[in-house]
Amino acid sequence: MLLQFVPSSLWLEDYFAAVNSRLRDFRPAELAHLCYAAGKLRVAPHSSLLGGIFRHTSINFRQYGMRELALLLYGLVHMGGELNPDWVRQYRVRVCALLVESEVVPPPTLQRWGPHLHPNALGPLVKARLREVPQDSSRGDVDAAQSSSGEPSPLGPLAGSSEASGERLAQETTRAGGGATAPAVAIATDLAVILGSMADWLYQPPQAFMEVALSVVGGSVQRLTATQLTGLLLTLAHMEYRPEPEMFQAIWARVMDSYDSLGRQHRTNALWAAGRLRCAVPRPHLWMILTRAARELYEHTDAEVVALLAAAAGLHFKAHQQWLLLFESHLFKRLPSFKPFELVSVLQSLVDLGHKPDRIWLLRWAEALKPGVAELGLTHISSAAYAVARLGFRPPAGLRAELLRVSAQRMAAAPAASREGVELRSTSGQQSSEQMNAAARGTSPSRTKLRKGVDNGGEFQRIRVLSRLLWSLAMLDIRPDSEWLAAYLGCLGASLEYCSAHLFSM
Known part of the structure; x- marks a missing residue:
């Protein structure tokens, strides 16, 4: 070893x-x-x-x-x-x-x-x-x-x-x-x-x-060590478990004390985790990290660039237009190399930051996403549709068809998974600390796609995902067929039934 x-x-x-x-x-x-x-x-x-x-x-x-x-x-x-x-x-x-x-x-x-x-x-x-x-x-x-x-x-x-x-x-x-x-x-x-x-x-x-x-x-x-603490923050982010403010501030202070000695990946991980957890990062620290990252974009991996943008959105960074345009220009060159879930994350982050890329950028994004839609879970499909709907961008027909086809498959499979007590997960949509490190080394360790025996509000979250998806399709004037609607109603009904039973049992 x-x-x-x-x-x-x-x-x-x-x-x-x-x-x-x-x-x-x-x-x-x-x-x-x-x-x-x-x-x-x-x-x-x-x-x-x-x-x-x-x-x-x-x-x-x-x-x-x-x-x-x-x-x-x-x-x-x-x-x-x-x-x-x-x-x-x-x-x-x-x-x-x-x-x-x-x-x-x-x-x-x-x-x-x-x-x-x-x-x-x-x-x-x-x-x-x-x-x-x-x-x-x-x-x-x-x-x-x-x-x-x-x-x-x-x-x-x-x-x-x-x-x-x-x-x-x-x-x-x-x-x-x-x-x-x-x-x-x-x-x-x-x-x-x-x-x-x-x-x-x-x-x-x-x-x-x-x-x-x-x-x-x-x-x-x-x-x-600061490295151990960035790993801990990343763990909590993937568990979606927010620490007490006092504990986070103590961890963050230790990380910032050693910031210059940390590698880019650990610095990015810490900021991404803070954004995912919606923890309060001091504004001077946030400004320093993100402006420094903008100057070093070409030195960052794809995963790090995506994580930085997601962190900026999650922490409500008040970005200048010049900063946003710099990211937009840099991302345009990288779009074809991004993984499907990274493409969704990038667009969602730009929308959350209040920025609308130009039409050429959006068409390149749609072209890059189309071949990988089949790798996305229902949550990411809904997020992609919601992001383009908020921008008022109607994707090309090929991407629209893929979004409908794959979302119908996901919705049809969801009720059966719920009955078995299993939450469907898309491995490519949730990177662990090991995956992020492996991505930098060019490897991709296998991950289980199911998490059993744990109820973390997945069915409640699915109702929101389904609601956003239908709203987005309506805003984009995309009309699903009867088979898609049947899968949608079946998935929604199963989630509502679960949630009703859960609420009455509390």
Whole structure:
């Protein structure tokens, strides 16, 4: 792994067969490091071995410490393991148990969210810990558990981190399980990796888990690196989980302190995440970053240019006309190289910034988008139609036909997915931190297209998507046929039925 050398498929097949035959002999640290190494190399073992690892770990979770849990999840996610709700629940229980036992959760957070942390499994542990905490505690001393021996090394080059050493990680002594007290900053580092892996898995944990985890990470913000913090912001953006304003400001201040030493990708990631989360970035910082980016556009990758524009729109940047025209001119040259979802994002951002490109630009945009419409999900199709409708630009007939054809397919498939409790996702429309980094390296790791067992308002959001789509078609004088309308009404009806049942059950 440290050499970044991927053995031949035959060698890997023999190796994983040997691992599978001796899986029961592996100790937690050994299995966690093996999974991490395989995940870093992006090798995918046979499903039988992955299934064996899931079974082995679920039986032995109590022997895993926080570091092993972080390594294990990172490896399983990037080896292509499929999300299993029961396994993930056991995993969360173990993480929460270690956090409570390590006494790094601030007392107010434990008092507020502790009773909601898997009460059946962790209820006695949380109650015992709360009895030790004064009821009038106003804050948790998360640094009390900090080791005097100094900061441990980061986990490795995860979630946008380019400065950590994998070799040092492999040599680092693994902490024992069983809830042994560990330095708060080490736990915060592990939690950041765990959250990043969950985001890459398209999994959103319950609110209680997130609040407890972020309270621990927030207590060590001053001890984490700027690279780790940009990775954390990116994770939260993909989870669509906005941190408390105080925590965001602390993270942002640390990032800005090291801004010049960060690479362009990390700077772009931080700003994009802030825009996605609608967090308040100080105006001087926003102006400095975006004006500097405008001077360096040719040095940015396509993904970075798209992210910068999306951040400007999300943060309500008051751009001068000269700045907008500079971006428009630069984008015109890049449009053919953009991915379909990037084309949608670019136009949507320009519209949100109050800018209308000229007709030649829009025709080039439409020409670039047409071949890739089939790769878009319903949300992006709706966004594309909504953007051109707001501009008053009626796309060419070929693009109009593709938008109708693909949207009909997406809407026809949506009710079945809803009945199965599965949310349809377009992998190309949501880049994880790993994808953004891989894009810069010219690779494209596979991603699961479905997220199971999590309700984050997807059906409620779909109603808005459908409403915007129909409004946009009406504004553009595009008249769908009866088959399209039947798919639309079926999708809308399924979403309304779900939402009605959900609201009445609350």
